[in-house]
Amino acid sequence: MMEKLKLEPHYIVGFVDGEGTFNLVKYPKNRIRPQFLVFNTNKxxxxxxxxxxxxxxPILEVVRMKDLIKRRKRMYRLQVRxxxxxxKVIEFFDKYLPKIKKADYGIFRKYFDLWNKGNSGRRI
Incomplete structure (x- = not known):
């Protein structure tokens, strides 16, 4: 069995700055939850x-016909909800702050604190 590869923290930060997103997802009844996504063709x-x-x-396959036709490659996403x-994502990025997505992470982090206190139904 192959040993699972662990990556250097600064590599992950650079990768997420280019291929990741920190966002908020709106659900029915105006509920909002934080979500972290990273996309790539290399699973x-x-x-x-x-x-x-x-x-x-989970790591999920992204199925969009136009991407398959155009790129002829499969796309995957790591979806953290x-x-x-x-x-764990917050703990990591508090220590190794993103460079390019610093503002997005700040909003994500702020909302997580509200969500963690049970205010997920409130608007920010």
């Missing part, structure tokens, strides 16, 4: 990020 690199951050979140995994 193994997403597995390595997931392993390094010790996440349980659970509170436990979001906490």
């Amino acid at each position: 193994e690199i997403l597995e390595s990020i997931k392993n390094t951050l010790d996440l349980q979140s 659970s509170k436990e995994d979001i906490e």
